[in-house]
Amino acid sequence: xxxxxxxxxxxxxxxxxxxxxxxxxxxxxxxxxxxxxxxxxxxxxxxxxxxxxxxxxxxxxxxxxxxxxxxxxxxxxxxxxxxxxxxxxxxxxxxxxxxxxxxxxxxxxxxxxxxxxxxxxxxxxxxxxxxxxxxxxxxxxxxxxxxxxxxxxxxxxxxxxxxxxxxxxxxxxxxxxxxxxxxxxxxxxxxxxxxxxxxxxxxxxxxxxxxxxxxxxxxxxxxxxxxxxxxxxxxxxxxxxxxxxxxxxxxxxxxxxxxxxxxxxxxxxxxxxxxxxxxxxxxxxxxxxxxxxxxxxxxxxxxxxxxxxxxxxxxxxxxxxxxxxxxxxxxxxxxxxx
Numbered sequence: 001x002x003x004x005x006x007x008x009x010x011x012x013x014x015x016x017x018x019x020x021x022x023x024x025x026x027x028x029x030x031x032x033x034x035x036x037x038x039x040x041x042x043x044x045x046x047x048x049x050x051x052x053x054x055x056x057x058x059x060x061x062x063x064x065x066x067x068x069x070x071x072x073x074x075x076x077x078x079x080x081x082x083x084x085x086x087x088x089x090x091x092x093x094x095x096x097x098x099x100x101x102x103x104x105x106x107x108x109x110x111x112x113x114x115x116x117x118x119x120x121x122x123x124x125x126x127x128x129x130x131x132x133x134x135x136x137x138x139x140x141x142x143x144x145x146x147x148x149x150x151x152x153x154x155x156x157x158x159x160x161x162x163x164x165x166x167x168x169x170x171x172x173x174x175x176x177x178x179x180x181x182x183x184x185x186x187x188x189x190x191x192x193x194x195x196x197x198x199x200x201x202x203x204x205x206x207x208x209x210x211x212x213x214x215x216x217x218x219x220x221x222x223x224x225x226x227x228x229x230x231x232x233x234x235x236x237x238x239x240x241x242x243x244x245x246x247x248x249x250x251x252x253x254x255x256x257x258x259x260x261x262x263x264x265x266x267x268x269x270x271x272x273x274x275x276x277x278x279x280x281x282x283x284x285x286x287x288x289x290x291x292x293x294x295x296x297x298x299x300x301x302x303x304x305x306x307x308x309x310x311x312x313x314x315x316x317x318x319x320x321x322x323x324x325x326x327x328x329x330x331x332x333x334x335x336x337x338x
Contacts, residue, residue, distance in 0.1 A: 038078040040123055041268075044116065044170070045131035048196070048252060049083035055247035057101070060254055065129075067261035068268070075272050077127075082119055086110045088135045089166040095140060095208070110135070116170050120177050126186060127271070128174050129236075129264070133195035133224075134250065136163040137216055138208035156212065160219035164227035167192060171233050189271060190233045193264070194224045196240035199249030207250065236267040 043049055043065040051063035069079050085101070086093055087110050094107030108114055112132055120128075135141060142159065143151065153159050171190045178188040198209060198217040221238060228235035241256035241263075243249050252260065 038073075038076050039127070040080055040125040041072060041077050041127040041129065042080045042082065042120065042123060042125035043129045043131065044112070044119075045083045045129075045193075046087040046112075046135055047083070047085035047250075048134060049081070049131045050085055051083070051257065052085060052251045054251040054253050060257060062257075064252075064257045064261040064264070067258060068265055071265060071269075077272070080123055080125065084110065086135055087112050087132060088141055089113065089132045089163065090169055091136065091141050091166075093135070093138075093141060113166075113170050113173065116173055117177060120174055121180065121182070124183055125188075127189045127191065127268075128171070129191045129193065130167060130170055131193040131195075132167050132170070133163050133220065134198065134217075136166065137198060137213035139210055139213070140208050142213075156215040157219040157223060159212075159216045160223035161226070163216070164220070164223040167224075168227050168231045168233070171231060189275075191236045191267070191271075192224060192228055192233050193237045194235060194240055195220050196243055196252075199243040199246060201247070201249040203248035204250050207248070209250070234267070234271070237263040239263070 049063060049065060051060040051066075052058075053060060063081065063083065065079055065081050065083075072079050086095075086098055090113035091111060092107035092114075093110040098105050098107075098110070102109070143153070151162075153162055171192065174190060175188060177183075195217065197220070198204065198214045200209060200211055200214045204213075225235050225238065227233070237260060241252060241259045243252075243256075245253050246256070
């Protein structure tokens with residue numbers, strides 16, 4: 001088929017289109033610019049992370065993770081929130097009243113471990129913040145006293161350790177999921193918040209808490225610290241805000257939310273600064289300098305990067321007044337070192 005003849009007007013239109021596409025700020029030029037990818041930090045929690053009001057059934061205008069958004073944005077991080085009221089660490093919650101505020105829900109919907117996998121794999125976080133444990137204090141979630149006794153849970157600290165270990169299962173699952181193809185080669189950083197002390201009130205009793213729940217919550221700092229040490233997680237916000245001014249004794253006041261955000265940021269900021277490439281390079285350089293100062297010199301230069309066998313061969317060669325094997329051909333060097 002014969003090609004269509006181009007008129008001067010066609011050529012003029014093509015030149016104008018080419019000029020537009022190459023012009024600064026044009027859509028085509030903008031697409032060619034490299035895209036900046038923000039690192040993701042995932043907050044996985046319950047109603048305390050959701051921002052549930054302490055005195056009425058509503059949500060605060062800003063949750064404590066949202067109070068960190070601007071600072072995280074300035075550090076090239078994007079915050080992802082996954083906070084569900086009544087979420088437990090790894091237990092179903094078949095309470096009939098859950099259907100009143102979450103119609104159609106099932107007990108398994110509140111199982112934090114069960115629903116963690118698909119959620120985590122829907123994103124690519126490099127930092128995971130887990131804030132769970134309070135809902136495990138409910139009498140319908142805890143094992144009955146007799147079963148707890150049979151399982152060796154004789155004290156409030158034993159119960160707190162069981163809740164902490166249940167929380168650790170989510171962190172370990174995150175490590176497994178992170179080994180998948182869509183995540184980076186860097187190690188996933190897992191931060192776990194210590195749940196706050198519960199204050200028993202009439203409202204919290206209606207939610208399903210009792211006096212023993214309050215006693216267990218006071219053992220959380222020790223239990224979560226031990227768990228994080230064992231599993232090599234980072235335990236942050238180890239002194240949660242007080243619940244003394246909370247109406248229901250379970251949820252934070254607005255002021256307490258702001259305090260928690262600051263406490264979390266104190267630990268997050270250090271972590272972010274230490275993860276920056278410049279900081280890592282500075283630490284590597286400092287380590288090399290320390291090693292170099294304690295390393296013997298060979299021929300007036302540092303032997304830090306020279307393998308021990310080559311160093312010994314180099315010393316022997318100088319004693320024989322021969323060229324160092326370190327500068328010999330690979331074939332000769334391998335032969336001499338056998």
